[in-house]
Amino acid sequence: MAMRVDLNADAGESYGRWTLGDDARLLPLVTSINAACGFHAGDPATMRRTIRLAREHGLALGAHPAYPDLAGFGRRELRASATEIADLVTYQLGALAAFCAAEQVPLQHVKPHGALYVRVARDAEAADAVAAAIRAVDPTLALVYPAGDAADALERRSGIRVAREAYVDLDTGDDGIVVVEPSPRRRDPAEVAQRALDAVRGRIATVGGGAIETRVDTICIHGDAPGAVDNVNEIRRRFAAEDVEPRPLADVLR
Template sequence: MSLTIDLNCDMGESFGPWVMGHDEQVIPWVTSVNIACCFHAGDPGTMRQTVALALKHGVKLGAHPGLPDLAGFGRRVMAVTPEQVYDMVVVQVGALAAVARTQGAALHHVKAHGALYNMAARDVGLATAIAQAVADIDRSLILYALAGSIQVQAGRDAGLTVAQEVFADRSYQDDGSLTPRQQAGAMITDAGQSVQQVMQMIEQGTVTSLSGKTVPLSADTLCLHGDQAGAAEFAQRLHQAFEQSGVRVQAV
């Protein structure tokens, strides 16, 4: 059986003189990027520059819409309605699509960011709003969603192709959700442990939760966080592990 995985990374999250992430160092190792659209991070110039960087390296372009929360980097839960979420996604995806078009390119996928991503993973109303917004913009866009979550089914119900996403540096709960960042053990900082978790998810279709339970999931795309220390080195280590195991790295 041939195993493949897409490597995606959140990028374009710098704002004005403030630099976030290691985009130029990480991008040679990924196959798709999720570009911030100015709500949780980024600015118009950064969007343009990040699109150009992605095109230079031949990686797929994705919009990364988030909550309107620059101060909290989009990681704070907000009381938003499905209608408000629909509008947020339409505006952000539309903006990045326009930036891409000015450079002769088109978007490949959409992935919600931070709190919005996690809220939509368990709230059917928000999940449906995101999926419908993407479908109304362009049904050929792929929706990246947390593996096994409500967002996956909402995307399929909207007629979208859905890529189920897994994480190397985040621990999981028994229900397949990510451990909240404020809880102990939420982040996996040991590279060896991260690689082991990734290979289990790809080869066995399972992940071991924080409590030790084996949880089934499907892995189509793997998120790498470009702002973590040693992100480029970790990406190279993943590539080595994939090569040794016969896993092909390619975009969805």
Template sequence: MKTVIDLNADAGESFGRWRLGNDEALLPLVSSVNVACGWHAGDPATMRTSTRLAAEAGTALGAHPGLPDLAGFGRRALALSPSEAADACLYQYGALRGFADAIGAEITHVKPHGAFYGLTMRDPAVADAVAEAVASVSPELITVLLAGPTADRVAARGSRVAREAFADLEYDEEGNIIIEPDPLPKDPRACADKAFGIVEGRVASTSGTWLDVDADTICVHGDRPNAVEIATAIRERFAAEGVRIAPMREVLSGR
């Protein structure tokens, strides 16, 4: 069983007057945050605010590049070539980097969002291109990919990778996550149970089959209506079980 794990949240996903999630309450509960960079969600003011909230909370800051699909929240499939995927990551990382530099904050990781994340799962060339683009900025910058064959293969090629599992998503029989177009509330206790199962090295598929999982970080989606309650339940369960929450960089240093 792992005794140290990162807890991350996808956040910064409001847009203009449209509010989504509760970053102010959620960010202090997690050790890493992935901030939307304007393509699937987010806008300059939201990015600035989320960057500031992360710095104030001592939460590791990451870029969350998505597909150029505001209406579909980046969860509708679009085709990107490997070079287009790399450019999309660097472009959106650069946008967040401006806000981070303005307050002296560091970006520690990059995690593709939604259907972009799905592309890295389905197309090895896209996963390689994304990780290589991230590493081209700095070899210390971490790429977040789904725990399992995708992350293991990219890490074996020399990229710095955080292997991710999900406390609030379901898994199919092949170990792939099932992305929800419109997330609904989930039972916080059930999510906490799933998170603890992940640190024990296993996660259940939708049919009840147990799958092996080796994760460095566990995600909670900030756009889920009760994300704060889910993160709180996970923290409480981990505290009771002696599992410490720490940023990705610290977790990876002990791998």
């Protein structure tokens, strides 16, 4: 039987007249997307357009809430209490959910963005705050979270589904947390694809030369990274050769 894994991409990260990423080319190649909700990117028109693209390509749609940091693209750490984080997530979920209702597209998961993602990965109180916000808004939504022991613990504590994620176009620290780059650099597609295969097989390499052995449900490709389309094409080529089937996150978590 083919192994299954979700390929997710951050999308809808343009804002007004400024365009970031090539969603039109990238989205047909992935299986799930995380749509910006206005705090780091994604104005209302872009949110609606992104939802329509998700529907057109049959993608699982998730919310991508962030710190309120348009200038820093949500990649700068901001001081926020757990209560404030829960409110930030609730607010952004509400905005995207309204557009989803208008376009009749279901919302299936939540993935914190940038510095908020790192905060949630390192801070159990912040992670619990995000999980509580999700549970209050829609307990059927899954939370995308770094693969590893902390994901297992969060799922037990929160009672919501947790999708375990690996990054293949960014480095992973020895603590299992992604190393956020303010401006993602171009990567060798062959290297990215090999990382994806390793992740599917349960191994995530770390910057110190070690590895984390863990289950992975979804693999992230950054839409704003140079060469994103080349990276996904090479991943799909290698997956086809190794009998790995890309499937939407909702199918992988069943």
